[in-house]
Amino acid sequence: MTLLTVDNLTLKFDTDEGRITAVDGVSFEVNAGEVLGLVGESGSGKSVTAKSLMKLNPGNAIYTPESKITLSLEEGDVDVLSLKGNKALRVVRGGAVSMIFQEPMASFAPAITIGAQMVEQLMLHKTVTKKEAKAISVDMLERVGISDAAKRFDQYAFELSGGMRQRAMIAMALSTNPKLLIADEPTTALDVTIQAQVIDLMKDLVAEFHMGILFITHDLGVIAQTADKVAVMYLGKVIEYGSVREVIRTPVHPYTQGLINAIPKLDDLDAELTPIPGDIPSPLERPTGCVFHTRCPIAEPVCSQQVPEMTAFDTNHTAACIVAARQRSAA
Amino acid sequence: MTEKPIISARDLSVHFTLRGGALFSTQTLKAVEGVNLDIPKGSFFGLVGESGSGKTTLGRAFLKALKITRGEARFNDGEVDYDLVTLPKDKLRDYRKRAQLIFQDPYAALSPRMTVRDIIAEPLEVMGLTSSREETDERVREIADKCRLNLEHLRRFPHAFSGGQRQRISIARALVSNPRFVVADESVAALDVSIQADILNLLKDLQKELGLTYLFISHDLSVVAHICDHVAVMYLGRLVETAPTRELFAAPRHPYTKALLSAIPSLDPDNHGDAQKLEGEIPSPTNPPSGCKFHTRCPYAIDICKSVEPELAHSGMEHEVACHRWEELAEA
Numbered sequence: 001m002t003l004l005t006v007d008n009l010t011l012k013f014d015t016d017e018g019r020i021t022a023v024d025g026v027s028f029e030v031n032a033g034e035v036l037g038l039v040g041e042s043g044s045g046k047s048v049t050a051k052s053l054m055k056l057n058p059g060n061a062i063y064t065p066e067s068k069i070t071l072s073l074e075e076g077d078v079d080v081l082s083l084k085g086n087k088a089l090r091v092v093r094g095g096a097v098s099m100i101f102q103e104p105m106a107s108f109a110p111a112i113t114i115g116a117q118m119v120e121q122l123m124l125h126k127t128v129t130k131k132e133a134k135a136i137s138v139d140m141l142e143r144v145g146i147s148d149a150a151k152r153f154d155q156y157a158f159e160l161s162g163g164m165r166q167r168a169m170i171a172m173a174l175s176t177n178p179k180l181l182i183a184d185e186p187t188t189a190l191d192v193t194i195q196a197q198v199i200d201l202m203k204d205l206v207a208e209f210h211m212g213i214l215f216i217t218h219d220l221g222v223i224a225q226t227a228d229k230v231a232v233m234y235l236g237k238v239i240e241y242g243s244v245r246e247v248i249r250t251p252v253h254p255y256t257q258g259l260i261n262a263i264p265k266l267d268d269l270d271a272e273l274t275p276i277p278g279d280i281p282s283p284l285e286r287p288t289g290c291v292f293h294t295r296c297p298i299a300e301p302v303c304s305q306q307v308p309e310m311t312a313f314d315t316n317h318t319a320a321c322i323v324a325a326r327q328r329s330a331a
Numbered sequence: 332m333t334e335k336p337i338i339s340a341r342d343l344s345v346h347f348t349l350r351g352g353a354l355f356s357t358q359t360l361k362a363v364e365g366v367n368l369d370i371p372k373g374s375f376f377g378l379v380g381e382s383g384s385g386k387t388t389l390g391r392a393f394l395k396a397l398k399i400t401r402g403e404a405r406f407n408d409g410e411v412d413y414d415l416v417t418l419p420k421d422k423l424r425d426y427r428k429r430a431q432l433i434f435q436d437p438y439a440a441l442s443p444r445m446t447v448r449d450i451i452a453e454p455l456e457v458m459g460l461t462s463s464r465e466e467t468d469e470r471v472r473e474i475a476d477k478c479r480l481n482l483e484h485l486r487r488f489p490h491a492f493s494g495g496q497r498q499r500i501s502i503a504r505a506l507v508s509n510p511r512f513v514v515a516d517e518s519v520a521a522l523d524v525s526i527q528a529d530i531l532n533l534l535k536d537l538q539k540e541l542g543l544t545y546l547f548i549s550h551d552l553s554v555v556a557h558i559c560d561h562v563a564v565m566y567l568g569r570l571v572e573t574a575p576t577r578e579l580f581a582a583p584r585h586p587y588t589k590a591l592l593s594a595i596p597s598l599d600p601d602n603h604g605d606a607q608k609l610e611g612e613i614p615s616p617t618n619p620p621s622g623c624k625f626h627t628r629c630p631y632a633i634d635i636c637k638s639v640e641p642e643l644a645h646s647g648m649e650h651e652v653a654c655h656r657w658e659e660l661a662e663a
């Protein structure tokens with residue numbers, strides 16, 4: 001069942017240096033019980049895409065009229081970008097949609113205990129008594145693997161270790177029983193052994209609560225281990241989209257191929273590390289045509305003039321590359 | 332080993348004194364404790380371990396950027412042989428030239444009003460290594476060229492540069508004094524993967540060209556596996572295993588190294604690792620466990636692990652491991 005449909009999302013920002021396009025015609029879907037990975041390098045537009053789902057972007061953000069984000073709930077469809085006012089927005093801000101961030105300290109107020117914040121959040125979104133809210137919160141802290149949950153409930157975020165804080169944030173995000181969880185780099189600041197624990201936890205939670213998760217990271221290994229589907233972003237565009245197995249094993253877009261070649265792999269220590277030539281262009285100097293043409297090893301003259309469309313390469317696999325599409329139709 | 336190591340440490344310890352919770356009370360934090368380590372000349376030596384394990388502190392101790400609490404540290408590049416613990420002030424200046432640090436991001440550390448040329452030239456001027464502006468310019472141009480920066484770049488200000496270019500500036504600045512030993516602390520951690528490979532290849536090329544020895548500090552084991560020829564693994568201030576890279580990755584002996592390797596997420600969606608996942612987190616360094624520092628998380632811990640701290644012992648030619656049970660576990 002489709003839970004979230006993002007259709008042709010285009011988001012621009014007015015800045016001192018001019019209007020920049022941060023997200024350009026992005027479309028994807030997340031089903032209930034499914035993890036969609038959103039991967040891409042710094043500045044590719046992952047976080048602003050995620051924030052759009054909660055309409056959390058600042059005042060200088062402009063959505064084009066074609067942009068549409070639909071959340072399909074039992075009660076009916078929610079047209080997210082048309083929501084106005086705090087009360088109406090609650091459904092996507094902690095109600096049916098919750099978000100966890102890279103830096104858990106940012107989501108906890110420093111002077112309030114973890115428990116008090118969880119209770120406050122619950123009472124805002126659900127009709128529960130304070131006592132019930134506490135019981136739900138302690139239970140959720142236990143569910144995410146926090147020992148001494150009753151004690152932690154009365155502690156402040158700064159008193160917990162990094163991994164514990166991340167768990168507490170996940171517990172808070174899940175306590176309202178959201179249908180969609182947005183996780184923006186939830187493991188990036190963690191050590192690998194703790195990252196492995198958090199990844200396992202998130203997988204268990206999908207199975208248990210049947211949520212949809214949008215999992216944002218720049219680490220393709222993390223995507224391979226957590227996601228069912230993946231969308232690869234470059235300069236505000238989704239350039240390849242499909243099942244994790246297909247995209248990682250048989251990438252068709254030169255950027256995805258380059259990204260995979262640049263990753264040092266433990267099972268092949270003799271492999272040369274191949275960088276993608278050149279640097280990521282500034283958002284103020286977005287290339288014409290295919291946004292990747294300034295760095296693409298197989299670019300042709302047409303690539304700087306024509307914007308490639310998303311083309312199907314398999315049942316669950318699309319990519320936006322003129323040359324790859326031509327080669328496929330010739331084959 | 333035919334040649335003397337460029338850096339050698341014996342029982343090297345760096346402790347910090349922290350003010351405790353209660354009034355007038357103090358706590359000792361053993362950031363580096365009893366480290367024995369030889370860094371072969373000309374090697375690309377990796378130092379890995381989780382956050383807070385003491386990697387930066389050890390690197391800074393070798394650069395004489397902090398006070399060594401106990402033990403020995405020597406530097407020998409074939410020209411000079413320095414005892415780093417007792418090095419007199421007049422020799423320190425010479426040592427600064429020979430041992431350098433690559434900053435993570437020079438832009439973050441330096442004045443935005445400095446041009447790239449001035450950023451790279453600063454160490455020469457501070458150390459008084461050149462006698463004229465022409466000589467400085469000549470030297471800056473030479474090293475910039477080796478780091479693949481052109482004349483046009485030198486005239487600009489660093490804020491206009493991408494992450495990869497800034498890192499090249501940072502490398503040029505570290506190498507301008509012609510050091511023999513370079514500490515690269517998380518030098519590619521902030522870079523995107525598509526650019527990271529370019530910087531790693533540059534470091535490797537420079538090593539061959541200039542005959543450098545690196546201490547490459549990183550929490551990314553896959554990067555270390557590809558670039559380093561030797562690796563040392565730290566846990567809570569202790570060295571728990573050192574070996575040539577191939578050997579360490581093919582046959583890790585310490586349970587912590589094994590767990591660290593198996594926690595790296597594989598790019599293969601169907602390979603979920605061999606489930607050696609660790610429970611719990613690194614204990615507080617101000618209140619470390621008794622005996623083997625890893626026993627609170629080690630799946631193989633036995634009674635002796637709780638009381639006796641294992642020493643780093645040879646388990647092969649250049650392979651050393653600090654674990655009571657490594658032989659037993661290697662057989663299993």
Ligand SMILES: Nc1ncnc2c1ncn2[C@@H]1O[C@H](COP(=O)(O)OP(=O)(O)OP(=O)(O)O)[C@@H](O)[C@H]1O
Nearest residue numbers: 013015022041042043044045046047048049058283
């Ligand atoms: N409020 C804003 N005003 C102007 N530009 C913005 C704003 N927020 C984001 N941007 C720009 O939008 C682009 C996308 O940013 P975003 O934070 O989504 O990247 P990201 O993919 O999450 O990167 P990272 O991996 O570094 O987190 C960037 O060029 C960024 O500078």
Ligand SMILES: Nc1ncnc2c1ncn2[C@@H]1O[C@H](COP(=O)(O)OP(=O)(O)OP(=O)(O)O)[C@@H](O)[C@H]1O
Nearest residue numbers: 347360362381382383384385386387388389550616
């Ligand atoms: N100047 C200092 N005063 C007090 N404690 C310090 C100081 N510098 C480091 N420490 C402590 O020493 C321990 C080791 O720190 P260090 O920075 O060497 O770790 P690291 O392995 O480099 O970690 P990371 O991967 O996070 O950079 C930590 O517990 C740290 O908090």
Ligand code: SF4
Nearest residue numbers: 290293296303321322
């Ligand atoms: S459209 Fe052209 S420039 Fe873009 S990825 Fe394909 S070949 Fe490269």
Ligand code: SF4
Nearest residue numbers: 623626629636654655
């Ligand atoms: S000494 Fe004991 S606790 Fe430490 S790593 Fe070896 S088996 Fe584990």
Ligand SMILES: [Mg+2]
Nearest residue numbers: 046047048184
């Ligand atoms: Mg982001």
Ligand SMILES: [Mg+2]
Nearest residue numbers: 386387388516
């Ligand atoms: Mg460090």
